[in-house]
Amino acid sequence: MKKEGVTRESAKRQVGEGWHGLIDEFYNMFPDAYMTQVKEKFGGLRLYHSGGSDESTKKEIEIMERSEKMCELCGKPTETRDIRGWLWTLCDDHAKLQEDKK
Numbered sequence: 067m068k069k070e071g072v073t074r075e076s077a078k079r080q081v082g083e084g085w086h087g088l089i090d091e092f093y094n095m096f097p098d099a100y101m102t103q104v105k106e107k108f109g110g111l112r113l114y115h116s117g118g119s120d121e122s123t124k125k126e127i128e129i130m131e132r133s134e135k136m137c138e139l140c141g142k143p144t145e146t147r148d149i150r151g152w153l154w155t156l157c158d159d160h161a162k163l164q165e166d167k168k
């Protein structure tokens with residue numbers, strides 16, 4: 067039986083909806099990659115996997131860079147910002163909500 071790693075559905079549960087399209091893009095391009103971990107780190111989307119190729123590694127980095135310019139919650143163009151010592155990639159509206167959270 068093929069090992070599955072992190073499924074697309076559970077990958078999407080790790081991050082906000084704004085990045086779901088990026089997750090789909092990677093999973094569609096590399097259906098055979100064994101996904102070890104999908105998460106947000108330093109305000110960017112990380113798609114850790116094994117059994118990939120130079121191509122999938124390049125795509126992983128490209129998607130990380132693109133996620134750092136897209137609101138994690140709604141996908142609007144923005145940039146990574148520091149909110150009380152944590153890096154978030156959120157648009158102005160969502161950053162404000164995050165700032166207001168206690």
Ligand SMILES: [Zn+2]
Pocket residue numbers: 137138139140141142156157158159160
């Ligand atoms: Zn937003």
